[in-house]
Amino acid sequence: MTIVLERPAHTTGPESTPRDPQSFVPAEQWTKLTGLLMRDYPFDSVMAERVLGQAIAYLITAIEHRGQGLGLGPGRIIDIGVHTVILDTVAYMEFCERYNGGAYLHHVPLVEMKGDGSVSRTADLIARAGFEVDRPLWAADSTKCTPCRPGEDGH
Numbered sequence: 001m002t003i004v005l006e007r008p009a010h011t012t013g014p015e016s017t018p019r020d021p022q023s024f025v026p027a028e029q030w031t032k033l034t035g036l037l038m039r040d041y042p043f044d045s046v047m048a049e050r051v052l053g054q055a056i057a058y059l060i061t062a063i064e065h066r067g068q069g070l071g072l073g074p075g076r077i078i079d080i081g082v083h084t085v086i087l088d089t090v091a092y093m094e095f096c097e098r099y100n101g102g103a104y105l106h107h108v109p110l111v112e113m114k115g116d117g118s119v120s121r122t123a124d125l126i127a128r129a130g131f132e133v134d135r136p137l138w139a140a141d142s143t144k145c146t147p148c149r150p151g152e153d154g155h
Contacts, residue, residue: 021056055081057131075141
């Protein structure tokens with residue numbers, strides 16, 4: 001299997017380093033979250049790290065663009081990682097306190113999938129925010145789109 005990672009669009013030069021999702025989570029929490037993904041889903045360690053990395057990049061990007069009503073949202077595969085992060089509520093609250101000024105970043109799902117292209121737009125914004133985008137993970141279900149409520153400042 002070939003994994004294609006897109007280099008961030010907002011780099012400042014040819015030697016610029018993409019933002020590392022792992023740097024936003026304590027090492028022991030990263031290990032715990034990848035372990036939970038492997039326990040609860042048919043993921044090996046490589047897939048768990050891919051999903052978690054994209055979930056953290058998504059959450060940080062959503063936080064950094066709060067108040068803009070962009071209607072960001074991941075597809076189902078990335079959403080698995082997001083749910084794994086937010087279900088560890090103590091660690092997630094600490095994450096929100098550190099990166100969202102103490103405000104909880106809410107999760108506001110819909111029953112129906114939006115089907116409005118928001119998954120692809122979200123991946124593009126994550127790339128512009130300086131993260132590498134794992135396009136195969138985002139493209140896997142981007143046509144179904146996200147069940148997150150349009151225009152929300154949550155996810």
